[in-house]
Amino acid sequence: MPQQMGDVALGREVFRFETFGNEGFWTDAVRLPAGIMAAKVTPLQALQLGLQVDSDMVDPATKAELAKELRADPSGRSSRLLNDPNVTTKLVMAGAVIGMSPKNGKVGTSCALCHTMTDASVFKVPQGGSVGRRLDGLANHNINLGKIFATAANTRALYTIAQLQLDANKGKTLGRAPRGLTATSTEADFDAYFSNPRFYPIGMFDDTFDGNGDPMHNTPLFEQDLAAPYGSEGTFTRIDDFSNFVFTTLFDQTMLTTPGGRAFVHMLAGAAGDEMIDNYVKILNDTRVVGYPFVAAQARQAGKPGTLTTPIGFRVDGRRLLALNAYLASLPAPTGMKSDSSAIMRGRQVFRTSGCTGCHNVDQSRPVPTTIHAMAQIFPGDHPIMLAPRQPPLNAIVNTPNSFFDDKMAVVNASLRGEKRGIAMPLLLDLARKPVFLHDDSASSLDNLLNGSRGRTAPHPFYVPDRRRRADAIAYLKSLDSGVR
Template sequence: MFVLKPIRDFSPLRLALVIFVLSIFWSGSACNRSAETTKVKTPHAASDGPSINENPNPHQTGNPAAGRDVFRFETFGNEGFWTDAARLPKGMLDAKFTPKQALEAGLQVDVEAIEPAMRKVMEAELKTDMSPQNAPMLNDPKAAVALINANAVVGVVPKDSNGDGKLDITAGDKVGISCTICHTITDKSVFDLPGGGSVGRRVDGPAALTLNVGKLLAMAANSRAFYPNLQQTFIGVSIGRAPSGLGPDSTEADVDAYLSNPQYYPVGTFDETQDGNGNPVKNTPLFRQDLAAPYGTAGEFSKLDDISNSSYTTNLDPTTLLTPEGRQFLEMKAGPAGKQMAGEYEKILKETGVTGYPFVRAELVGKAGDPASIVARRVDNQKLLDMNAYLDSLPAPAGAKVNEETAARGRELFRTSCTQCHNV
């Protein structure tokens, strides 16, 4: 159960953030009300959708073959954050995390990465009721470790951190997170758990809409390390799905309760903004990105490589917010309250023994707030361009089979009611 925290002491910094956040909320609401009451005078001509076949905001591209490896396995050093700060591998080991639980959490398993003997046993056990009696391997924590070491758990990437030429997260190797955790599924050729994960060949691009991100984050031994991306409370005011937010004195149990509650952190979503609001948004597909722009919750990125860089340098390692440039970025976004948020995050990391940050490998470039480097850092640009090329090349999946009469009615409704905003 989520523990409600008492209202913290009033401070001008908290008041500043509340005013800032509420002003955005109210202005957005006013905009929506205006749009709802404005009569459309010049509707678009009847059409099934945009007629353009090229991106009005084109991005540079590199080598798509190299980009596939970047998309699937590159972490740019964020294994330092996930292993040493958030301590996700430790949390998994402490919880005795099993392959069955991985599937229940919505993780995808790449069958082609599994050693043949293990694959044979897994395929047989997936045909049972998956109970400990009938599926001992699926309920064995050691099997989950073996899957991670084999790079078979999509998006959960082991790194040879100790340099011994082997991958073993129980022997000092670290675990990072790649883009595929939210943007890849499998073809479900071996197994598909309704409402959960699947086992099969990788299918890059579609959104992982059954991934329980909150549950996985809560499994980390130090989930307080995710503080900038969590719903917080300022002078008794909190914006988000939970009735009350978190603060610098919230315990690990408080944070885990918030993250584990699907009413507060819905399945298939991720909170990608460091603003103190509880704002998990749906994981998005990443196929045919040559036709997709702009990017970001507010459409603030016009180029794919820029939002990719933002994800690597903030969401997958939020400790960059405590660099001088990261602090400047927070203050640009929220004024004095941004400074306070940074101070609270620094306090949390100190209390939980996190040092040596930031962890992401990135070059100090540009200035804080620039779309190309929002915390004045950019990871290997060539790899970003290679990933651009790969994501451009991914085909859109086949459309769902629907009743033709129903589709015809929907088509007419779309043409008469929706094209004002959803057509060009």
């Protein structure tokens, strides 16, 4: 038990503050802190972008002054502190802006950026961020990562997670924008893409360096002992492998320029992948990025590119990854919303009799079924065309035109481990807070998700036609937590 407690404490530190050196990427390559300073972003503006502030990391004098200002004007509009750009820098360098980790005068990012909220005990911006005590593991549905990225002084350094237009793909582009970015696109072009919520919606993050514009909706990181496989595409069977993938590729995309990174991207995307990394190196050179890659990880020669433990041949500190596992498993899900017990009981019966249990558990204290559900099952309208062949076990790169739902699975999917291209099941927890549904935000509410008006060929076409029964089912889904039923 003492060892387990120690692992959880270390894992909390990893979750909240660990960068493994990615502060070099965000400060010297993307230049996010420089962009924030140049744009004179105020704390109020940062909160409007969905960022969260840990009140326990704010010095007592500042906290007292803010409390005084908010008593005079609860909106914060007249607050001197909330409208002073210098206070933003002060909060970031104090480690108070959740997920922004100051290290040796630079600023990196941690898991908490997208997966922590506060209790809003000090201040809350409607549809935005808040100031209060940390609530780790909760998905931040209001974070405007695209706009935050666009604030950086060198957004072009995020090339691999933008929607691209590559010669090897004959100019074809996948994503929400009508055109993709190129190696010669300007900083203004990149800023326009990332800051446009039609292309990069609020609450979403593009977590695959595939050249597709395929951001997915942010997910919670509590109760991870109940969740598997990991990623909406179900590529990883272990959470520490998934975390390592995040730290060694997504939090420092310059790692993709290493021989192992190049080999992995080539395996995934062939000539288009080679072109993407060559273009990325050119962009890094053109924007005078030096000293990369930045993440401190152990190089491992064993195994071919694509091994789940070391997809690009690198792994960060294993003890810290396992400690992070322990912390994510220790985080409890919020209590479900239980306002109408009669409706919840009726909704439970609707859930049982409407086919939902063919994929989902009734008892949310049980691990989520690990089955990958084929695209044809979860999305009957999926009629993909082949874009490029690949060597088995990888499936061919395919895509259904006029749909965003399968863009995420076009290049990176569970075929990497010999599984089918499809969807992993989510945790059915904390649904009362969730504003949109399905990984591509294609269902605007729970009522919309379960409403047959979306059509038989839509993603997740499993409906409750009767309005009253549907309302009961929604009450039940919002009530779910991991307490034993």
